[in-house]
Amino acid sequence: MYTKRAILWFRLDLRLHDNEALHEALNSADEVIPVYVFDERTFLGRTHYFGFPKTGKYRTQFIIESVQELRQSLRNLGSDLIIRVGRPEEEIFEIAKKARTSWVFCNRERTDEEVQVQDALEKNLWSVGQEMRYSRGKLLYYTSDLPFPIQHTPDTFTQFRKEVERYVPVRSPLPVPESMPPITVALEAGEVPGIRQLGHQEFEPDSRSAITFRGGEPEGLRRLQYYLWEEGLIDDFKESRDGLAGGDYSTKLSPWLAQGCLSPKMVYYELRKYEEQFGRNKSTYELFYYLMLRDFFRFMAKKYCNQVFFKAGPANNAIPPWRNDRHVLQAWIDGRTGVPFIDANMREISHTGYMSNRGRQNVASFLVHDLGVNWQMGAEYFESLLIDYDVASNWGNWNSIAGVGSDPREYRNYNILSQAKACDPKGAYVKLWLPELEGLPPEKIHQPDQLSSSEQEELHLRIGDDYPRAVVSTDKWSS
Numbered sequence: 001m002y003t004k005r006a007i008l009w010f011r012l013d014l015r016l017h018d019n020e021a022l023h024e025a026l027n028s029a030d031e032v033i034p035v036y037v038f039d040e041r042t043f044l045g046r047t048h049y050f051g052f053p054k055t056g057k058y059r060t061q062f063i064i065e066s067v068q069e070l071r072q073s074l075r076n077l078g079s080d081l082i083i084r085v086g087r088p089e090e091e092i093f094e095i096a097k098k099a100r101t102s103w104v105f106c107n108r109e110r111t112d113e114e115v116q117v118q119d120a121l122e123k124n125l126w127s128v129g130q131e132m133r134y135s136r137g138k139l140l141y142y143t144s145d146l147p148f149p150i151q152h153t154p155d156t157f158t159q160f161r162k163e164v165e166r167y168v169p170v171r172s173p174l175p176v177p178e179s180m181p182p183i184t185v186a187l188e189a190g191e192v193p194g195i196r197q198l199g200h201q202e203f204e205p206d207s208r209s210a211i212t213f214r215g216g217e218p219e220g221l222r223r224l225q226y227y228l229w230e231e232g233l234i235d236d237f238k239e240s241r242d243g244l245a246g247g248d249y250s251t252k253l254s255p256w257l258a259q260g261c262l263s264p265k266m267v268y269y270e271l272r273k274y275e276e277q278f279g280r281n282k283s284t285y286e287l288f289y290y291l292m293l294r295d296f297f298r299f300m301a302k303k304y305c306n307q308v309f310f311k312a313g314p315a316n317n318a319i320p321p322w323r324n325d326r327h328v329l330q331a332w333i334d335g336r337t338g339v340p341f342i343d344a345n346m347r348e349i350s351h352t353g354y355m356s357n358r359g360r361q362n363v364a365s366f367l368v369h370d371l372g373v374n375w376q377m378g379a380e381y382f383e384s385l386l387i388d389y390d391v392a393s394n395w396g397n398w399n400s401i402a403g404v405g406s407d408p409r410e411y412r413n414y415n416i417l418s419q420a421k422a423c424d425p426k427g428a429y430v431k432l433w434l435p436e437l438e439g440l441p442p443e444k445i446h447q448p449d450q451l452s453s454s455e456q457e458e459l460h461l462r463i464g465d466d467y468p469r470a471v472v473s474t475d476k477w478s479s
């Protein structure tokens with residue numbers, strides 16, 4: 001009997017629950033060959049404009065762990081995960097020819113680099129009479145369920161939300177299949193590469209990290225379980241979300257959502273279940289709100305395509321005179337600007353790959369509006385380093401803060417000093433990341449540049465030696 005075979009190409013959907021491509025493949029073929037390719041351009045390449053390592057060590061490690069977990073889960077179901085390092089359009093094409101498959105199933109990506117890869121693979125497959133079959137895997141909402149075509153998606157999040165939240169149902173997540181057909185073609189399974197092979201040294205997680213982020217679907221589901229059901233932290237989400245230190249002030253689901261270890265629909269449905277049991281409140285709504293915001297940025301990336309990466313952004317206004325100043329950028333990256341609130345946040349990201357939302361907003365605003373540095377440099381540094389990097393969320397948020405996003409009212413110029421005093425009144429967060437400021441009292445902690453010589457002597461802190469001089473006087477935010 002003729003066996004209909006398909007490849008299932010895992011990409012940013014490293015999970016078995018709510019995986020549409022997986023279901024379509026199982027429904028269409030007798031035999032499914034799951035494949036993951038560590039794309040050498042993604043791991044060993046450089047960012048587009050400024051040449052940072054494309055995928056920093058924290059995200060690389062997280063992805064390695066996620067792929068290991070996925071392989072184990074597939075083996076538990078009777079299948080396996082074929083692993084390659086190279087270019088998906090070549091590696092998958094080779095497997096497709098060897099296994100004489102009919103189709104490659106995958107969840108479709110919408111941003112340029114990802115689209116180029118899927119288009120190149122599709123072209124190769126056509127040359128041997130095979131096809132790509134696309135599904136959807138990243139969003140809360142299906143584009144086909146929206147009351148407007150993508151090109152007419154409202155440019156403001158508020159408008160988008162109003163048109164969607166009450167009227168468009170979130171579809172139920174798909175279940176994990178009970179079993180999978182074994183792979184009968186003789187294919188080398190391939191090893192999960194080590195972090196060195198992907199361009200980084202091994203490292204120990206920093207003990208100050210908000211949480212230990214371990215990649216994979218089981219860990220993502222555990223984190224969701226912990227935040228909602230075990231600890232009920234969701235009840236205070238609205239109040240605590242602007243926190244800076246520790247594991248509990250926000251969900252920390254972002255790395256698992258970004259790699260697709262968790263489906264947003266799954267998070268939404270767990271939230272609904274929680275509300276059915278404990279009631280709906282402002283905090284449960286708030287999490288739903290941010291999942292919608294995540295979708296919104298994705299729709300904007302689709303609507304405006306590569307404009308989200310351009311200096312003038314989707315707004316396409318006259319370009320402000322931002323400089324490509326590598327020297328100033330480096331002080332920002334190293335957490336050596338002499339502004340403690342900024343430096344603490346920048347050291348957190350460089351030691352862990354994570355930073356709170358409040359931190360991200362402030363360091364981005366500071367870079368763009370106080371230092372006058374090109375926002376694309378900041379966006380690419382984040383692209384390189386963030387453990388939860390997500391194309392649309394990262395570039396969309398940078399667009400907003402720089403004031404070049406689809407909604408010009410989103411322009412955000414933060415008063416860093418007020419933010420620091422409100423979010424870190426005692427300076428505990430600053431001291432966690434800047435131990436050299438340990439001896440400063442709360443009323444001085446956010447403005448060491450304003451210390452007189454006698455105060456410096458008294459506090460055993462020499463500005464310029466023990467801690468950098470401020471690149472921008474903190475006095476500018478006092479008035």
Ligand SMILES: Cc1cc2nc3c(=O)[nH]c(=O)nc-3n(C[C@H](O)[C@H](O)[C@H](O)COP(=O)(O)OP(=O)(O)OC[C@H]3O[C@@H](n4cnc5c(N)ncnc54)[C@H](O)[C@@H]3O)c2cc1C
Pocket residue numbers: 241250251252253254255257258287290291293294297355356357358360361364382386388389390391393394395397398401
């Ligand atoms: C300059 C800048 C860059 C950013 N880059 C990224 C990025 O690359 N990847 C990323 O996932 N988020 C990004 N964010 C958004 C936000 O900071 C993170 O999603 C959030 O801090 C992750 O922590 P959490 O999971 O605890 O979030 P929570 O506050 O618990 O929120 C729950 C989930 O909602 C989504 N979400 C929350 N806020 C936003 C937002 N502003 N935009 C889009 N989605 C949001 C995330 O998926 C998040 O996991 C960025 C924000 C800024 C200001």
